[in-house]
Amino acid sequence: MHSLTRRDFLRLSAAAAGAAPFLLRSASAHATPLNLPIGIQAYTVGAEMNKDAAGTLRKVAQVGYKEVEISPMSTIPNKDLRKALDDNGLKSPSGHHMIPDLMTKLQEHIDSAHELGQQYMVITVPWVADPSRFKSDSKDQGASFLAVLNNLTLDDWKWTAEQLNKIGEQVKKAGLQLGYHNHNIDFHPHGSTTGYDELIRLTDAELVKLELDCGWMALAGHSPAEYIARHPDRYRMLHIKDFKKPAAPITVLGGHGADAPAPTELGRGFVDYAPIFAAAKKGHIAHYFVEQEPPFTEMPATEAIQVDYDYLARLKA
Numbered sequence: 001m002h003s004l005t006r007r008d009f010l011r012l013s014a015a016a017a018g019a020a021p022f023l024l025r026s027a028s029a030h031a032t033p034l035n036l037p038i039g040i041q042a043y044t045v046g047a048e049m050n051k052d053a054a055g056t057l058r059k060v061a062q063v064g065y066k067e068v069e070i071s072p073m074s075t076i077p078n079k080d081l082r083k084a085l086d087d088n089g090l091k092s093p094s095g096h097h098m099i100p101d102l103m104t105k106l107q108e109h110i111d112s113a114h115e116l117g118q119q120y121m122v123i124t125v126p127w128v129a130d131p132s133r134f135k136s137d138s139k140d141q142g143a144s145f146l147a148v149l150n151n152l153t154l155d156d157w158k159w160t161a162e163q164l165n166k167i168g169e170q171v172k173k174a175g176l177q178l179g180y181h182n183h184n185i186d187f188h189p190h191g192s193t194t195g196y197d198e199l200i201r202l203t204d205a206e207l208v209k210l211e212l213d214c215g216w217m218a219l220a221g222h223s224p225a226e227y228i229a230r231h232p233d234r235y236r237m238l239h240i241k242d243f244k245k246p247a248a249p250i251t252v253l254g255g256h257g258a259d260a261p262a263p264t265e266l267g268r269g270f271v272d273y274a275p276i277f278a279a280a281k282k283g284h285i286a287h288y289f290v291e292q293e294p295p296f297t298e299m300p301a302t303e304a305i306q307v308d309y310d311y312l313a314r315l316k317a
Contacts, residue, residue, distance in 0.1 A: 032312055032313060032315070033273070033277035033280075033281075033312065033315050034277060034280055034281060034285055034288065036285070036286070036287065036288060037065075037066030037067055037091075038064065038065055038066060038067070038288070038290065038309060038312050038313065039065060039066065039067030039068060039069060039093075039287055039288060039289040039290070040060060040065045040067070040068055040069070040289055040290045040291070040305065040309075041068075041069045041239065041289045041290065041291035042068055042069060042070040042071070043291060044290065044291055044292050044301060044305060045059075045060065045301060045302075045305070049070075049073065049075075050073070050075050053073065053075065053076045053080075053081060053084055054076075054080075054083075054084040054087070057084045057085060057088050057090060058084075058087075058088050059302075060088070060090065060305075061088035061089055061090055063305060063306055063309050064309050064313070065090070065290075065305075065309065066089070066090065066091065067090065067091050067092065067093055067287060067289070068085065068090050068091075068092050068289075069092065069093070069094045069095065069096070069122075069237075069287075069289045070085075070092050070095055070116065071095040071096045071097065072095070072109075072112040072116070078112055078115040078116060079115065081116065082115060082116055082117065085116070085117075091117065092116050092117060092118055093117075093118055093119050093120060093237075093286070093287050094118055094119065094120035094121075094122055094179070094211070094237060094287060094289075095112070095113060095116060095118050095120070095121060095122065096122050096123075096124040096181065097109055097121055097122065097123060097124065098123070098124060098125070098127070099123055099125075099126070099127035099160065099163055099164075099167075100127060100131065102121070102123070102167050103163065103167070106167065106170055106171075109121065110170075110171065110174045110176065113176055114174075114176075118176070119176060119177055120176070120177050120178075120179045120209070120211075120236065120237065120287075121171055121176055121177070121178055121179065122178075122179040122180065122181050122211050122237075123164060123167075123178070123179065123180045123181065124181050125149060125181075125183065126149070126152060126156065126157060126160040126185075126186070126195065126199070127156075127159075127160055127163070128148060128152070128156050128159065128160075129156075129159045133148050134148055142254075143254075146253050146254040149185055149253060150185060150188075150252045150253060150254075152185070152188070152195055153190075154190045154193075154195070154198060156195075157190075157195035157198045157199055157202075158198065158202060160199060161198065161199045161202035161203050162202070164178065164180060164199070164203050164207070164208045165202075165203055165204050165207055165208065168203070168204065168207030168208045169204075169207055171207075172206070172207055177209055177236070178207060178208050178209070179208070179209045179210060179211045179236060179237065180199065180203070180208055180209075180210055180211065181210075181211040181213055181239065182196055182210075182211075182212065182213050182216055182217060183213065183216045183253060184216045184217070184219045184220040184250055184251050184252070184253065184261075185251060185252065185253055186199070186216075186217075186220070187217065187220035187221070187222055187249075187251050188220075188251040188252075189251075200231060200234065205233065205234060209234060209235070209236040209237075210231070210234045210235045210236065210237075211235075211236065211237040211238070211239065212224055212227065212228065212235050212237070212238050212239065213238075213239035213241065213291075214238055214239060214240060214241065214271060214273070214276055215239065215240070215241030215242055215243055215263075215269075215271055215291075215293075216239075216241075218243070218270070218271045219243050219246060219249065219250050219261055220249050220250065220251045221248075221249030221251075224238075224276045224279075225275040225276045225278070225279040226279075228276070228279040228280055228282075228283050228285075229279050229282070229283075232282060232283035232284065233283070233284060235280075235283055235284065235285060236284060236285065236286050236287070237285065237286065237287045237288060237289070238276075238280065238285055238287075238288040238289070239288075239289055239291045240266065240273065240288055240289065240290050240291065240308075240312065241263070241266070241271075241290070241291050241292055241293060242263070242264050242265065242266050242267065242268060242269030242270070242271045242292075243261050243262055243263055243264060243269045243270065243271065243293075244262040244263075244264050244268075244269050244270065245269065245270035246258070246261070246262070261293065262297075263292055263293035263294065263295070263296075264292075264297075264298065265292065265298070265299070265304050265307040265308055265311070266290070266292075266307065266308045266311035266312065267307075267311040267315075268298075268307075273315060274315070277315070290305065290308045290309065290312065292304055292305070292308060
């Protein structure tokens with residue numbers, strides 16, 4: 001899951017000496033591994049977005065990012081958020097949504113996606129048919145939430161796939177495309193299969209495309225490059241993140257000790273992106289987004305996103 005605790009971006013110097021690197025990074029935006037502009041998931045700077053969305057997007061653009069995956073925010077109207085994107089030359093091709101929101105307020109979310117100029121509406125986590133399993137009276141609702149997601153059954157995955165097909169049909173009629181984003185829990189084994197494999201098998205390939213979170217998949221012990229090669233037409237977007245190599249694959253969220261993921265900047269962990277991008281070039285990837293998970297232990301998030309950007313800007317598949 002994503003934390004919204006982030007720190008400020010570094011401010012770029014307005015002096016000519018500081019402007020030159022920025023211009024160089026901007027010029028390289030289309031010379032990246034997939035010949036696509038580098039995007040960022042807004043959760044990476046969520047705390048800053050909540051305080052000053054326009055200012056934060058300005059800083060994102062200054063680093064060199066060209067696209068932002070962003071969801072409607074409670075702190076700023078969609079029209080103002082769209083203006084902030086436009087003012088900084090940023091596009092938002094995609095946003096994240098939760099299944100219960102789309103089941104109850106689908107038209108509202110479709111309208112928001114249109115207002116932000118988005119093409120993709122992406123489901124960020126699986127869900128369950130009986131929401132009372134998320135104990136609302138629990139003193140620690142976060143722990144209750146994780147407990148349910150960490151113990152999903154195959155029936156839960158089948159129900160999730162059914163909802164995605166239903167929602168995806170309505171989203172398609174609205175001129176948009178539904179997607180699904182994985183975490184590491186998707187790869188918890190259920191006999192000879194996983195929830196993720198069942199979801200791919202049971203969802204309509206035209207109604208539900210996939211956003212592959214490479215870091216979470218690799219953390220769970222699976223190969224993003226192999227999944228892209230196996231399902232080249234399903235994947236449309238990538239999340240680019242890194243972790244320090246775990247002692248063993250991790251398929252639970254919110255773990256402790258050896259079960260706790262250790263996020264890090266791109267190129268400083270164990271995820272090898274060269275084969276991932278090589279496989280992606282043979283598929284139909286349209287967008288990719290940097291997303292670094294908290295905690296930011298070695299540097300502030302504002303510095304980390306620069307490291308992440310520079311890694312992609314110089315990586316060649």
